[in-house]
Amino acid sequence: MSAELDTMHLALHEERAKREALELVLSQLQDANISLQRKWHQTRETMVPSAWASPAASPPGDEPHAWKAAATDLSATPQVESSANGKVVDESVLAPPPSTARVGERLGWLHLRLREVSLPLGAPGDVPNGASVDDVFVCICVSTEHKVHSHKLAADGVFLSGGQAFLLPISTRSIGHDVSSHASQSMSTPDDASGGAASLCAKPMPLLLRASLMSAPMSGDAVERAATVFEVDLAQLEPFSSCDLSSPWAQASSPEIDDERRAGAISVCIEWRPMPDEATDGVPRGELGFPLSARGPRAASNESPTASTANGRSSPDAVEGALVALKLRRWNRLLASCTSLAELPSSTLRALLLSGVPSEHRGHVWEQVAGASSLRPRFSPRADSVHRLSAAEVRPRRLPSLECGAECAEVIERDLLRTFPEHPHFCTSESSLVPALRRVLRAQAVYLPDVGYCQGLNFIAGVLLLHCDEPTAWALLVTLCDKLLRGYHEPSMSGLHRAQGALIQTLQQAVPRVYGHLSEHNVPVKEYSTGWFLCCFIDVLQLPVALRVWDLLFSEGEALLLRATVALYILAEEPLMEGHDFDDTENEGGLLRILQCEPERLMRAACEPKLERLAAQALGCE
Structure with missing residues (x-):
């Protein structure tokens, strides 16, 4: 009976999500219509293409340099005719100028892990504006339209989950785009999807990450209590290498606090994962980097539906894109409501897992539901340094040994380049994730000598590395082999x-x-x-x-x-x-x-x- 109720609950949940998605698409189309009408009236009043060169004359939400480019093109090839009132009208003035960058072009992913969060004013329970510690969570904002929420903090101001990780998509909208005026919106405020695209400069690649300390009262919207901004130049980061950042909080009520300890701080670890430029590479790729044009199961579908086409009209994927955005907001609210997923009713968590996890939260959610968090600290990049379990912690079997990993090393080496040869991060021995894949597979073979290495684990580990860092990918792989699919990858199978x-x-x-x-x-x-x-x-x-x-x-x-x-x-x-x-x-x-x-x-x-x-x-x- 409970299974039937779960199925009915899921069906109602999906129907509600589709209705909300249609409403969101309608709202976006209405906003786009209003914006186009405003641009129409502004251009009809000026009727002077050269005025676009002035930033003051640029319609709200558009980049001045895009209008400069449009003005240059118009002056080269004017198309004029007499209007009804006798004035000379440039017909192309009436259309929005073309953008110099593709809207939402994916540049890569930023893997971000929250390391430590200390609350402002230092004392437990002493959160600005009278909020209690129990309802405080962190919001990370990348550009105006993309936010992720952490779990709420425990009573002592720490994360029970041991440091939450996110996989943040970085696109042309994110680079050089000011998010400071938008990040203070409440968690229930719809994301703005109608802003103009920022043009990508070759160097530098400035990125602003705004971290906000939010409190969610029992009723009403979440309120920002403190915030800070991390200024990151992606061009200066070494790809696929970790970088630690730390910054004190600045409170809205008292932005200047002399005592750094009382101000509190947030520290994060970031890893920049760039994707090849499609213009140079010539291969259109999906959300995780697999080619869309290649044949085979992995490349047969685009994992990243867009909400609208370049001309502002709704595309066939508009509803799907809206569903993806709604799914992210739904998971944001869920995570901010608990200190860990274990607090949620099993039926609620199962229904949400059944409806799908957004890419931004997948690595963390997989780690939590699999119970792999405790294994993560045992990982070491060197296979011969994998922490060994004590006799009291393991079932009777051989303890991990370096010899077991050495026996599997040759087979692992042969399979490294057979894993995803069509993916830029796995296609050659110098590709970015091949060394990480080697370390994860060897460490797993050392840690689980009864399993060793089995062909097929390279595919699983490769996909895990696209969503997680090395320790989490290894912990999930070990959990899969030792608990969830026990006996599948052992020699006896x-x-x-x-x-x-x-x-x-x-x-x-x-x-x-x-x-x-x-x-x-x-x-x-x-x-x-x-x-x-x-x-x-x-x-x-x-x-x-x-x-x-x-x-x-x-x-x-x-x-x-x-x-x-x-x-x-x-x-x-x-x-x-x-x-x-x-x-x-x-x-x-x-x-x-x-x-x-x-x-x-x-x-x-x-x-x-x-x-x-x-x-x-x-x-x-x-």
Whole structure:
């Protein structure tokens, strides 16, 4: 009964989110219409293109240099005709000038981890303007339209989660864009998506990160209590290298405090992860850097839908883009309401995981729901220095040893460049994330000698490194191998064989027609599932779909992996019954062409109560 209620709750949650997304798109279109009308009247009043060269004459929200470029182009090729009142009108004046940079062009990611937050005025409970410590959280703002929230601070002013991490997208909007006047907006204020794009300068690449100490009363909007701004020049940062920043708080009520201890401070660790320039590289890429034009599951879909086209009109992805923005705000509110995800009701957390985690919070959420936070401090970049567990902390087995890692080193080296050869961070031995991938895989082989290294772990570790730093990626990989998918990647593969037997049993009960049809054509369903299970769908499904499966995988483990596999067959029942060409060995009997679906449909089917019951019985959980 509770499972059916969870499904109904999720359906209502999705319908509400879609309605809010449509309302947001309508609001954006209305704002764009008002802005265009204002520009129309301003240009009709002036009718002088040269006036655009003056910053004072630039319409609000547009960059002066963009208007200068437009004025130059117009003066070179004037197109004039007589207007109704006899004045000479330049027809191109009536259209908004072209921007010198693509709106929202992705430059890379900034991985940011909160290290320490000390409250202003020093004394516990003594937060500015009378707010209690229990409702204080940190808001990080990058440009006017992108904010992320931390967990709320515990009673002693620290994070129970051990330091929260975010993956912040950096685009042309972020560089050189002043966020100081916008970051003090409350957490319930809609993000402004109608601002103009900033033009990217080659050097420097100035970025302002505004950190705000917010308090959320029982009723009403969150209020900013203190703030500080980190000025970062991305051009001066060494890519994929950590950099520590610290700054005291400045309070709105008393911006100057002589005692630094009483002022409080915030310290963060940042890591700049640039992406190749599409104009130079010539390859359009999705949100995480995989090519959109290449063939294969990972590149078959753009993970970053845009809310509108360059001319301001709504695109087919407008609703999807609005849903992504709403999802981020929903998770922001959720994280700011608790000191850790463990405080939330299990049904609430499961419904949110089922609806998907935004990229900005994925690494942190995966770490929390998997229970991997305690492992993170054990990681060391040197595989022979991985902290060893004491005998009291482990099950009876061989302790980690360097020899185990050395045995796997040769196989790991061969697989490094086979992982994601189409991705700029993994394509050559000099690529940015290849050394990190080597360290994570070797450290895992040393730490779990019973597992060592198994092909398929390189794909999992590679995707983890795109979302997390090395210690978190290693902790999640160890948790996956040692707890969530235990026995899958060991030499005996006992866990994998158990799961494959459960897969056959569940298919026979859930879709007997499909299983019978595949058996008649001698399709080795069990053998094909080996790669699917070992790499957790990363090399099988489109990347956005696989990541949605992962959002729940780190919470439910192999049960979710089994249900998602069966759900793929359920959703493709009719095409599978119609298909008779199962001899395409390159595409696993043609199944890879058929077993493709939207993430919402897959996750909904994978969490149907009947399928959950059948999978639990097959795995021996009931």
